[in-house]
Amino acid sequence: MPQFLVAIHHPDDFDPDTAENQALMDGIHALNVEMETAGVRLFAGGLQSARSAKSLRAQSDGKVLITDGPYLEAKEHIGGFWMLETKDLEEALAWGQKAVIACRAPVEVRQFY
Template sequence: MKHYLLSVMQPVGEPPEPEVLEEIMHRVEGFHAELRAADAWVFAGGLHGPETATVLRAGEGGDVLVTDGPYTESKEYLGGICLIKVPDLDAALDWGRRAARATTLPIEVRPFMGEADG
């Protein structure tokens, strides 16, 4: 089995209305239940907005520069992640499609390095 990261790409701006968000979260919970039932679940979680980020950069002489705020300004940010284990990219893309339908947001699917298929 190979591990894949499903990244939820959240648009910057106001979140959906509470009743809309409640329905989305209900679908996401169902998606997570499907992952568990298929033994593809590893971990999932939502992230606070980019304004809560702290960026650390290595500098000269071992110093580390600490900066509040996101690493980059963007129209989208990483809003949540789901780590899955599946046989191959086709299976990961299938789960990514399900995640996109559940969240109504773009999902980026990426394999972890150093893992053989199968």
């Protein structure tokens, strides 16, 4: 069966610990339970803020430069993701639609090779 990445995109200032985001976190938890019950969830994880990222780039001298911050300068970054195994893209997109509602954020669905 094909496997898909379902990635949540959060704004840079997203803070899951605020009281206003508790309902959001409850919705994500409910979706996790639903995915587990359906047997499609392989793995899921939330990521710390993009501000805590380290970017690594190869240099012409063969060394690797490590800098603070995300690789891409953007207003939104991946805040979490699911790895799903579904029968096809249509089923993965159906889960992606549920993720958009639960996360109140844009979601990207991409198939693994």
